[in-house]
Amino acid sequence: MSRVESILRNSSLSVTASRKKILDIFLAVDNALAHQDIEQKCADEYDRVTIYRTLQTFLEKGIIHNIPTTDNAVRYALCNDACINTGHHHDNHVHFLCDECGKTLCLDEVMIPTVKLPAGYAMKEINMVVSGTCKSCKK
Amino acid sequence: MSRVESILRNSSLSVTASRKKILDIFLAVDNALAHQDIEQKCADEYDRVTIYRTLQTFLEKGIIHNIPTTDNAVRYALCNDACINTGHHHDNHVHFLCDECGKTLCLDEVMIPTVKLPAGYAMKEINMVVSGTCKSCKK
DNA sequence: AGTATTTTGCAACAAAGTTGCATTCTTTAT
DNA sequence: ATAAAGAATGCAACTTTGTTGCAAAATACT
Numbered sequence: 001m002s003r004v005e006s007i008l009r010n011s012s013l014s015v016t017a018s019r020k021k022i023l024d025i026f027l028a029v030d031n032a033l034a035h036q037d038i039e040q041k042c043a044d045e046y047d048r049v050t051i052y053r054t055l056q057t058f059l060e061k062g063i064i065h066n067i068p069t070t071d072n073a074v075r076y077a078l079c080n081d082a083c084i085n086t087g088h089h090h091d092n093h094v095h096f097l098c099d100e101c102g103k104t105l106c107l108d109e110v111m112i113p114t115v116k117l118p119a120g121y122a123m124k125e126i127n128m129v130v131s132g133t134c135k136s137c138k139k
Numbered sequence: 140m141s142r143v144e145s146i147l148r149n150s151s152l153s154v155t156a157s158r159k160k161i162l163d164i165f166l167a168v169d170n171a172l173a174h175q176d177i178e179q180k181c182a183d184e185y186d187r188v189t190i191y192r193t194l195q196t197f198l199e200k201g202i203i204h205n206i207p208t209t210d211n212a213v214r215y216a217l218c219n220d221a222c223i224n225t226g227h228h229h230d231n232h233v234h235f236l237c238d239e240c241g242k243t244l245c246l247d248e249v250m251i252p253t254v255k256l257p258a259g260y261a262m263k264e265i266n267m268v269v270s271g272t273c274k275s276c277k278k
Numbered sequence: 279a280g281t282a283t284t285t286t287g288c289a290a291c292a293a294a295g296t297t298g299c300a301t302t303c304t305t306t307a308t
Numbered sequence: 309a310t311a312a313a314g315a316a317t318g319c320a321a322c323t324t325t326g327t328t329g330c331a332a333a334a335t336a337c338t
Contacts, residue, residue, distance in 0.1 A: 014304050016316060035294085047318050052295070054316095068207035068268055072294090072326085094254055099263065107260075113252040115233055115267070120274030121246075124238065127268045128254070129207055135259030153284065153335050174325085186287050191326070193285095211294085211325095 003027070011061040018046045022054050023063075032067050032077035032095070032104035065091045067104055068127055075104045092126070098134035105134060142166070150200040157185045161193050162202075171206050171216035171234070171243035204230045206243055207266055214243045231265070237273035244273060 001009070004023040008015050025041050026033065038051055055076060058064045064076045079091070094110040097103075112128045140148070143162040147154050164180050165172065177190055194215060197203045203215045218230070233249040236242075251267045 014315065016303070018317075048294090049296080049319085050317055057316095066209045068209045068266075070205045070207045070213050070266075072211050072213055074209050074211055094256075096256070096260060107257065110254055110256065112267075113254060115249055115252060115269070117233075117235070117269065117271075118246065118248065118274070120277055121235060121269075122272040122277055123269050124271035125269070127207075127209075127266075127270075128251075129266045130254070130256065130260075130262050130264070131266075132256075132263040133261040135257070138259055138261055155285065155335070157286075187325090188288085188327085189286055 007063060011063055013057065013061060018042075018050050019054055019057075021045065022051065022058075026064065026076075026078045030105065032075035032106065034073045034075050036073065067095045068129060069097070069104075077104070077106050080108060095127075095129045096134060097129060097131040098137055099131055100133055100137040103134065146202060150202055152196065152200060157181075157189050158193055158196075160184065161190065161197075165203065165215075165217045169244065171214035171245065173212045173214045175212065206234045207268060208236070208243075216243070216245050219247060233267045233269055235273060236268060236270040237276055238270055239272055239276035242273065 002020075004020045004027070005015055007023060008019055013019065021042060022038060025038060035051065035055060038055070039048060042051060055064070059066060059076070062079055065079050067075045067077060069075060077095075092112050094107045094112055096105045096107050098105070107130075112126055115126075117123055141159075143159045143166070144154050146162060147158055152158065160181060161177060164177060174190065174194060177194070178187060181190060194203070198205060198215070201218055204218050206214045206216060208214060216234075231251050233246045233251055235244045235246050237244070246269075251265055253265075256262055
């Protein structure tokens with residue numbers, strides 16, 4: 001059983017061509033992808049609607065997580081094994097957005113520091129996005 | 140000269156009815172607004188296009204800043220006086236998104252802690268969005 | 279007040295996202 | 309291996325969101 005197949009089965013999703021393809025795309029890159037990126041890579045293979053629904057499903061199952069942006073183009077990245085296996089999502093790493101190449105990267109090794117909220121606030125999730133120049137673009 | 144008028148003049152923008160109205164809307168609320176929120180509050184007074192352009196202008200002048208989201212609806216909030224007066228933007232506070240009332244709040248008193256990036260990465264901006272339950276919704 | 283410049287509204291368009299339904303594909307149980 | 313049940317897909321139509329060019333109107337400057 002292939003890697004993508006076992007990811008799908010572990011999330012009790014049926015194994016379909018489009019889901020395998022989209023998962024393959026995520027596995028093949030080291031950065032986060034916007035809906036549009038995936039649409040381009042799927043070329044004319046799959047319907048736009050299918051891609052929307054597949055990403056939605058993957059999100060719900062915790063196979064991917066989304067990264068907040070300021071450009072109205074939410075990006076998605078594969079969750080690490082811990083998330084997928086436990087089904088419980090703990091996306092506690094920093095995301096990096098490179099201004100030069102435009103890539104969005106998961107800095108898995110950089111943990112988000114905790115902050116103390118004012119009295120009365122209850123924290124559920126925390127997200128940190130850093131922008132700048134990435135390793136590959138810096139000379 | 141009214142408060143909104145002086146904000147506009149300080150940014151060397153001409154004072155127009157739509158700009159005053161939109162600034163008034165921001166001043167009247169304590170939370171961040173999406174484009175759509177503003178469109179609703181402006182009712183049929185101003186054209187959709189004008190609102191897009193006004194928000195764009197305010198962003199460029201540093202009168203408002205935008206807050207990243209995971210729902211393809213970037214939100215905007217007024218910058219504090221420091222940003223507006225210096226023209227230089229330093230949006231170093233944490234943003235809070237309440238799951239119950241849906242409001243996005245600037246926690247001006249909570250500074251974003253710095254993180255150490257891996258070698259080779261250069262940081263330019265940093266954003267932190269915390270979600271959970273806000274003071275007003277928590278009982 | 280009169281002119282130059284900027285902003286606005288309109289129209290038309292492009293892109294992004296959603297919904298219902300019939301068809302096709304997967305799964306499950308014989 | 310196959311048939312029935314259930315789930316996913318593609319299509320069409322539609323809604324929402326965002327963009328662009330240009331003429332008309334408003335604002336700023338002298």
